[in-house]
Amino acid sequence: MDHRDRERETPDDADGDVDAGTGVGVNTDDNADQNPNPNPNSNTSGRRDVVVPLRLYKTIVVFSTLIATVGILAGFILIDVATNRAQADLADVNIGLAILGVGLIAIGSITYAFSSRFRTAGMGNAKDDTDEHSDNG
Numbered sequence: 740m741d742h743r744d745r746e747r748e749t750p751d752d753a754d755g756d757v758d759a760g761t762g763v764g765v766n767t768d769d770n771a772d773q774n775p776n777p778n779p780n781s782n783t784s785g786r787r788d789v790v791v792p793l794r795l796y797k798t799i800v801v802f803s804t805l806i807a808t809v810g811i812l813a814g815f816i817l818i819d820v821a822t823n824r825a826q827a828d829l830a831d832v833n834i835g836l837a838i839l840g841v842g843l844i845a846i847g848s849i850t851y852a853f854s855s856r857f858r859t860a861g862m863g864n865a866k867d868d869t870d871e872h873s874d875n876g
Contacts, residue, residue: 789857796859803854810847814840 791799817840819825821833 787856790860791857793859796857799854799857803850807847807851807854810843810850814843814845814847816840817843 817836819840821827821836821840823831
C-alpha cells in the first residue's frame with residue numbers, strides 16, 4: 740500500500756477488509772491468509788460457482804444432464820430387475836444388482852448437483868433474485 744492509498748483510508752475501513760462504497764468484503768494482501776475461499780466467483784454461503792465460457796457451459800449442461808438421466812434411469816431399471824419388479828422374496832433379491840442400481844442413482848444425482856455449479860459471466864444467482872423479489876408480494 741502506498742501513501743496515496745493510506746490517505747484515502749477512513750477509520751471504518753482501516754483494516755482493509757470492507758469496501759466503504761459497497762460494504763462488501765474485499766480480499767486484500769493483509770487478510771488473504773485469513774480468507775479460506777479467495778475465489779471472487781463464490782458467494783458468502785460457501786457455494787463455489789465456476790464461471791466458464793458459454794460454449795463450455797453448454798457442453799457441460801448437455802453431457803451432465805445426459806449422464807445424470809442415464810444413470811438414474813439405469814439405476815432404477817437395475818433395482819427393478821434385482822427385485823423382480825418388487826415381487827421377489829428377500830432371499831431372491833440380487834444384492835449386487837441392487838447395490839449397483841443405487842450406485843448409479845447416486846452418481847447421476849451427484850453429477851447433476853455438481854454441474855449446477857457452473858455458470859457463464861452473464862448469469863446471476865437465482866437464489867439472490869428470489870430473495871430480492873420475495874419482499875414485493
